[in-house]
Amino acid sequence: MNVIETKSLVYDFGSKPVLNGIDLTVQKGSIFGFLGPNGSGKTTTIRALLGLARVPEKSVMLFGKDIRTHRIEILKNIGSLIEYPALYNHLSGYDNLHILCNLTSTPKKRIKELLDLVLLTDCSKKVSKYSLGMKQRLGIAAALLTDPELLILDEPTNGLDPAGIRDMRHLIKTLNQDFGKTIFISSHLLYEVEMMCSHLAILKEGKLVFQGRACELKNKYTKLLLVDTSDNKKSAELIEQQYPVKLTENLIEAVVKEEKDTAVISRILFRNDIDIYRLEPKSQNLEELFFNLTTND
Numbered sequence: 104m105n106v107i108e109t110k111s112l113v114y115d116f117g118s119k120p121v122l123n124g125i126d127l128t129v130q131k132g133s134i135f136g137f138l139g140p141n142g143s144g145k146t147t148t149i150r151a152l153l154g155l156a157r158v159p160e161k162s163v164m165l166f167g168k169d170i171r172t173h174r175i176e177i178l179k180n181i182g183s184l185i186e187y188p189a190l191y192n193h194l195s196g197y198d199n200l201h202i203l204c205n206l207t208s209t210p211k212k213r214i215k216e217l218l219d220l221v222l223l224t225d226c227s228k229k230v231s232k233y234s235l236g237m238k239q240r241l242g243i244a245a246a247l248l249t250d251p252e253l254l255i256l257d258e259p260t261n262g263l264d265p266a267g268i269r270d271m272r273h274l275i276k277t278l279n280q281d282f283g284k285t286i287f288i289s290s291h292l293l294y295e296v297e298m299m300c301s302h303l304a305i306l307k308e309g310k311l312v313f314q315g316r317a318c319e320l321k322n323k324y325t326k327l328l329l330v331d332t333s334d335n336k337k338s339a340e341l342i343e344q345q346y347p348v349k350l351t352e353n354l355i356e357a358v359v360k361e362e363k364d365t366a367v368i369s370r371i372l373f374r375n376d377i378d379i380y381r382l383e384p385k386s387q388n389l390e391e392l393f394f395n396l397t398t399n400d
């Protein structure tokens with residue numbers, strides 16, 4: 104089942120189109136990374152998912168229902184953390200959750216469960232004394248209070264130090280794997296998303312330029328083979344009969360598709376009595392691919 108589905112989602116700020124026909128599909132049980140450069144429309148999309156931006160009917164469906172007509176019912180099943188959590192700094196983590204329990208008629212025993220889950224065991228300290236990472240984890244505990252099926256997290260690792268990022272990643276994975284939560288995360292920390300998410304969408308100027316499994320994106324990588332031989336000019340001519348090549352001053356770059364192409368090229372060179380000094384695969388990482396997908400030149 105799809106937890107989130109948008110169909111030709113459009114949104115304008117006055118005369119300025121911001122979302123230009125987005126078809127997002129987020130499957131139940133996935134950790135879905137929503138990537139895009141600044142200003143590409145991530146926050147606007149999240150606002151549309153939460154019913155905070157007025158969108159055309161049936162263009163935003165959550166749990167199979169239209170946000171336009173079933174907003175309250177849908178929101179009961181979503182926990183969200185948008186930028187920084189809204190917390191009472193002069194109260195402890197426990198007391199912050201206690202207030203929310205009263206507002207949502209949630210049994211108090213849930214507070215301890217959640218504080219243990221997000222590893223905030225010293226819950227008597229005032230929130231003003233918390234690190235940013237602790238505040239973010241308390242924000243996630245608050246989002247989980249009513250045990251929603253879907254968590255929407257806008258840049259949850261923003262501003263965290265490496266240990267805070269690691270803890271957050273661990274928490275997100277636990278929530279997904281052990282508690283079955285579907286998690287939608289916007290981010291521009293590409294490395295983080297690559298390590299954490301099962302699925303990805305990449306947004307550029309209000310349009311999706313990629314959507315699919317993280318491993319499918321990897322398969323789209325252009326792989327280069329760096330080749331240096333005893334006769335680069337002749338080698339380039341030979342390799343070019345099967346692969347696109349670029350000959351630089353002292354190196355050949357061959358565009359290949361898979362690992363066995365390395366063996367094919369080494370055989371071509373060997374058959375032609377050319378000595379190989381270097382035969383080295385070079386893959387684009389997600390960061391390079393993301394840059395290529397989201398820049399215009």
Ligand SMILES: Nc1ncnc2c1ncn2[C@@H]1O[C@H](COP(=O)(O)OP(=O)(O)OP(=O)(O)O)[C@@H](O)[C@H]1O
Nearest residue numbers: 116119121139140141142143144145146147148291
């Ligand atoms: N209230 C507003 N009025 C007019 N334009 C807006 C408004 N809010 C956002 N925009 C514009 O809409 C576009 C998308 O903004 P949005 O905040 O959704 O992008 P984003 O991908 O979340 O960016 P960031 O990563 O910087 O938060 C941007 O060009 C932004 O300038």
